[in-house]
Amino acid sequence: MFDRSLVSGDIEAYLERHEKKELLRLLTCGSVDDGKSTLIGRLLHDTKLVYEDQLAAVARDSKKEGSTGGELDLALLMDGLKAEREQGITIDVAYRYFSTEKRKFIIADCPGHEQYTRNMATGASTCDLAVILIDARKGVLPQTRRHSFIVALLGLRHVVVAINKMDLIDWSQDVFERIRADYQAFVARLDIPDIHFLPISALRGDNVVDPSAHMPWWQGGPLLAHLENVHVGADRNLADLRFPVQYVSRPNPDFRGYAGTLASGTLRPGDEVLVVPSGTTSRVKRIVTFDADLDEARPPMAINVTLADEIDVSRGDMLVRPGNLPRIERDFEAMLVWMSEEPLAVDRQYFVKHTHTLVSGSVAKLYYSVDVNTLEQKPAVTLGLNEVGRCQISLARAIPFDAYARNRATGAFILIDRVSNATVGAGMILRRESGPERGRSFWEVEPASDLLRRQTSPVSGDERAQRLGQKPVTLLLTGLTGAGKTTLAYALERRLFDSGRQVLVLDGENMRLGISRDLGFSSVERSENLRRAAEVARIANQSGLICICSLLAPNESVRERVRETIGAERFLEIYLSAPLEVCRARETGGMYARADAGEIAQFPGVSAPYDVPAAPDLVLPTHELDVDACVDRLVRLLESRGTI
Amino acid sequence: MSLSHLQALEAESIHIIREVAAEFRNPVMLYSIGKDSGVLAHLARKAFFPGRVPFPLLHVDTTWKFRAMYEFRERFARENGFELRVHSNPEGLAKNVNPFDYGSNVYTTIMKTHALLQALEKWGFDAAFGGARRDEEKSRAKERVYSFRDRNHQWDPKNQRPELWNLYNGRVHKGESIRVFPMSNWTELDTWLYVHREGIPVVPLYFAAMRPIVERDGNLIMVDDERFRLRPGETPSLRKVRFRTLGCYPLSGAIESDAETLPEVIREMLLARVSERQGRVIDYDEDASMERKKREGYF
Ligand SMILES: Nc1nc2c(ncn2[C@@H]2O[C@H](COP(=O)(O)OP(=O)(O)O)[C@@H](O)[C@H]2O)c(=O)[nH]1
Numbered sequence: 050m051f052d053r054s055l056v057s058g059d060i061e062a063y064l065e066r067h068e069k070k071e072l073l074r075l076l077t078c079g080s081v082d083d084g085k086s087t088l089i090g091r092l093l094h095d096t097k098l099v100y101e102d103q104l105a106a107v108a109r110d111s112k113k114e115g116s117t118g119g120e121l122d123l124a125l126l127m128d129g130l131k132a133e134r135e136q137g138i139t140i141d142v143a144y145r146y147f148s149t150e151k152r153k154f155i156i157a158d159c160p161g162h163e164q165y166t167r168n169m170a171t172g173a174s175t176c177d178l179a180v181i182l183i184d185a186r187k188g189v190l191p192q193t194r195r196h197s198f199i200v201a202l203l204g205l206r207h208v209v210v211a212i213n214k215m216d217l218i219d220w221s222q223d224v225f226e227r228i229r230a231d232y233q234a235f236v237a238r239l240d241i242p243d244i245h246f247l248p249i250s251a252l253r254g255d256n257v258v259d260p261s262a263h264m265p266w267w268q269g270g271p272l273l274a275h276l277e278n279v280h281v282g283a284d285r286n287l288a289d290l291r292f293p294v295q296y297v298s299r300p301n302p303d304f305r306g307y308a309g310t311l312a313s314g315t316l317r318p319g320d321e322v323l324v325v326p327s328g329t330t331s332r333v334k335r336i337v338t339f340d341a342d343l344d345e346a347r348p349p350m351a352i353n354v355t356l357a358d359e360i361d362v363s364r365g366d367m368l369v370r371p372g373n374l375p376r377i378e379r380d381f382e383a384m385l386v387w388m389s390e391e392p393l394a395v396d397r398q399y400f401v402k403h404t405h406t407l408v409s410g411s412v413a414k415l416y417y418s419v420d421v422n423t424l425e426q427k428p429a430v431t432l433g434l435n436e437v438g439r440c441q442i443s444l445a446r447a448i449p450f451d452a453y454a455r456n457r458a459t460g461a462f463i464l465i466d467r468v469s470n471a472t473v474g475a476g477m478i479l480r481r482e483s484g485p486e487r488g489r490s491f492w493e494v495e496p497a498s499d500l501l502r503r504q505t506s507p508v509s510g511d512e513r514a515q516r517l518g519q520k521p522v523t524l525l526l527t528g529l530t531g532a533g534k535t536t537l538a539y540a541l542e543r544r545l546f547d548s549g550r551q552v553l554v555l556d557g558e559n560m561r562l563g564i565s566r567d568l569g570f571s572s573v574e575r576s577e578n579l580r581r582a583a584e585v586a587r588i589a590n591q592s593g594l595i596c597i598c599s600l601l602a603p604n605e606s607v608r609e610r611v612r613e614t615i616g617a618e619r620f621l622e623i624y625l626s627a628p629l630e631v632c633r634a635r636e637t638g639g640m641y642a643r644a645d646a647g648e649i650a651q652f653p654g655v656s657a658p659y660d661v662p663a664a665p666d667l668v669l670p671t672h673e674l675d676v677d678a679c680v681d682r683l684v685r686l687l688e689s690r691g692t693i
Numbered sequence: 694m695s696l697s698h699l700q701a702l703e704a705e706s707i708h709i710i711r712e713v714a715a716e717f718r719n720p721v722m723l724y725s726i727g728k729d730s731g732v733l734a735h736l737a738r739k740a741f742f743p744g745r746v747p748f749p750l751l752h753v754d755t756t757w758k759f760r761a762m763y764e765f766r767e768r769f770a771r772e773n774g775f776e777l778r779v780h781s782n783p784e785g786l787a788k789n790v791n792p793f794d795y796g797s798n799v800y801t802t803i804m805k806t807h808a809l810l811q812a813l814e815k816w817g818f819d820a821a822f823g824g825a826r827r828d829e830e831k832s833r834a835k836e837r838v839y840s841f842r843d844r845n846h847q848w849d850p851k852n853q854r855p856e857l858w859n860l861y862n863g864r865v866h867k868g869e870s871i872r873v874f875p876m877s878n879w880t881e882l883d884t885w886l887y888v889h890r891e892g893i894p895v896v897p898l899y900f901a902a903m904r905p906i907v908e909r910d911g912n913l914i915m916v917d918d919e920r921f922r923l924r925p926g927e928t929p930s931l932r933k934v935r936f937r938t939l940g941c942y943p944l945s946g947a948i949e950s951d952a953e954t955l956p957e958v959i960r961e962m963l964l965a966r967v968s969e970r971q972g973r974v975i976d977y978d979e980d981a982s983m984e985r986k987k988r989e990g991y992f
Binding site: 060061063064067068069070071072141142143144145146148152153155158167170171174175281282285295296298299300304306308309310337338339340347349350351353364388400402403404405457458461462463465470471472475 | 699889
């Protein structure tokens with residue numbers, strides 16, 4: 050950057066350029082002696098950021114204590130920390146700065162290996178990209194896996210795997226390719242969308258700032274060029290408006306502003322906003338900044354927002370868009386990195402700091418801990434320093450939040466010890482549907498207390514059957530979207546009602562408008578919707594009613610659970626067998642189109658499986674029979690079972 | 694389109710300043726009259742606009758600053774609507790502790806470190822903003838944004854908290870306090886670019902002009918007032934100099950320069966081949982002196 054043209058060139062133009070650079074925050078990780086310090090020293094040196102007095106000192110020290118046999122040991126530039134490490138001072142992360150014509154870089158450098166998980170999590174939390182160093186002589190080590198796991202855990206989307214010390218393996222392309230393949234094989238399990246490989250020699254400067262003369266086979270350009278050009282802008286969540294209110298600004302009676310940093314989404318004057326958790330709505334009047342009012346704010350701008358209406362908003366509240374809400378709950382699951390010498394105590398009260406809210410909370414459940422080297426999950430009763438686990442957090446009151454994978458700013462939290470005030474844990478909130486164990490747990494959850502007793506009615510089933518002239522039964526109409534479940538359910542209800550029967554219809558969509566309003570469409574949530582329907586159907590049957598459930602119910606094993614809940618003798622499984630093409634053509638609600646576009650994930654028939662029932666009580670080819678014919682067959686089935 | 698690096702740094706600093714204002718009872722902003730202080734105060738104005746900055750500026754005055762700095766301080770506070778508090782160590786003044794009769798270490802300890810602690814006690818501040826940056830010195834690279842001090846204002850290196858995301862842990866016990874460094878991620882170049890972009894006023898001493906100079910132990914020292922004690926054989930001569938950092942005038946080394954405007958200063962800085970702290974006489978006393986001063990509460 051210190052181009053000599055500056056001496057004569059137009060300084061104003063230069064300043065203009067440099068005031069518009071982008072910022073990239075990156076993390077460097079590697080095991081001790083992989084060459085991390087040398088690499089950072091090399092980046093600083095080759096971008097001409099090392100001053101002469103500093104360089105002279107390094108040259109002097111290289112002779113005295115360098116590991117390079119008197120050659121310039123650039124690792125010594127990073128030396129400030131080594132002495133402190135020896136004195137036992139904890140250093141989580143050291144930050145380094147350099148810039149080029151295109152970008153300013155902030156390097157989070159995590160020294161030491163004992164505290165690695167904690168340090169790396171801290172460093173990675175603010176970064177866009179990680180450089181993972183591998184010693185070409187050693188290849189992929191357990192540490193490499195650990196670094197990659199933590200990088201993925203903290204939600205970094207860009208990784209550069211720098212295979213270092215190529216000079217020591219004769220610049221061999223074969224070795225490079227082998228390490229690349231090894232790395233790719235294991236990293237497939239982790240969710241890192243952008244991985245870039247590079248052969249380098251930090252010591253000699255090959256492929257760091259300047260291209261290598263020793264590796265003509267490498268066409269991929271040097272590290273710095275990649276860092277200057279890698280596109281990270283798309284990582285920002287611009288879809289979900291989240292504006293956590295940090296500071297209420299009331300300088301005079303005429304001005305009431307809500308100051309804060311825009312976490313995600315965009316905001317414009319006139320936009321309708323909803324305040325959570327209170328639920329009041331208003332419109333954005335102005336977006337005030339010192340320089341001028343803005344027409345549009347983008348994350349992570351620090352702004353001051355005024356609203357059209359005088360409503361009550363406090364620090365910790367969040368402005369969002371109606372129709373795009375965060376979850377507002379007391380309980381959530383999270384991955385937790387433990388950062389304190391004192392181990393986690395399950396059920397103990399800590400402070401949870403999330404956006405600008407400080408609330409009491411506990412780790413209510415610890416599901417497992419993860420071995421950061423093998424990625425294996427093992428049962429755990431506590432987490433010690435540097436351990437990572439999956440847990441359930443339970444707060445004293447509900448707060449608005451999102452899954453970390455969707456929104457780093459509203460999905461992250463820290464745990465604070467109430468006595469020492471130390472920061473003891475760092476958490477990343479998980480999507481609700483993640484993990485099959487959660488899906489099972491809905492069905493298997495034990496009642497909240499063993500003191501609960503099932504109460505029984507003095508009115509017997511026989512009495513009811515006599516009064517109503519019917520035996521209770523539950524019909525589950527299952528099939529793809531568009532197969533005709535709802536139509537058929539109500540047609541059957543009409544026919545039965547007209548002949549004097551008492552019927553209840555539980556329709557999947559109606560369920561979702563009310564009793565299951567909190568559920569999405571993942572397989573776990575579909576399963577939960579079905580469980581609720583099954584429980585209601587059981588109550589209806591106990592009251593003597595015939596219950597018709599029109600629900601997609603794509604999963605065979607979940608349908609089995611429904612049968613168990615209701616009782617096999619009262620349960621009839623009806624499969625509406627219209628094939629996918631017919632269903633697609635018939636369906637008018639636009640669901641398939643949205644599923645094709647990926648807007649609805651895990652859509653049965655499109656992006657998730659539908660298990661055709663193995664032994665249904667009746668198959669109705671709704672693509673061949675009309676509604677009346679189907680109803681006829683259903684009535685015959687009920688008669689044959691002695692229900693009516 | 695993403696934010697430019699200066700916009701991103703500015704937003705981050707404002708976030709930190711607001712967070713402290715929201716969570717602490719009685720914050721204060723340390724104001725040293727230098728360009729970093731100027732940027733910090735500017736960021737505070739932006740953070741609370743259109744309101745006033747809800748905390749005062751504190752200048753810990755050794756009484757040995759350049760005259761131009763005192764003039765600048767008064768005007769800066771007045772024109773930008775700041776409440777300015779000034780404190781000097783009364784015992785130090787009574788004993789006439791000055792940079793000539795005392796070693797720069799003793800002088801700094803009494804007139805800066807002790808004076809700062811007195812001021813914090815006197816007004817009961819529980820959070821003090823400072824303009825220090827991590828790029829200033831190798832050992833600052835690992836500094837936290839929130840730096841914790843115990844009841845005696847001591848910095849315990851083993852008792853600092855990890856900082857993740859932009860979630861700062863502002864919990865302190867009664868009597869404890871923090872120092873906050875909102876500009877931790879800025880570099881010297883960022884600061885100058887920002888001063889330029891925002892048109893932030895700085896003390897004219899940063900720009901080259903003819904000034905009365907004596908050369909002493911390899912440093913160019915400005916004879917700023919009649920208190921300066923010339924050694925035998927020393928006569929001030931007019932030389933065209935500017936200062937890269939400003940402090941007590943008998944302890945601040947100037948550099949010869951022709952840079953009379955901000956762009957020229959930045960140009961010189963970009964082409965400079967020696968680091969900023971070379972001009973600070975007080976650092977020469979001792980290696981790793983920063984660390985020690987910090988433990989004692991200087992920062
Ligand atoms: N031959 C060779 N040696 C290297 C290279 N990079 C680093 N080293 C050496 O490896 C050793 C450890 O490097 P250092 O940067 O201190 O590793 P760190 O512990 O990861 O910071 C030192 O002796 C370096 O000189 C390289 O590309 N080639």
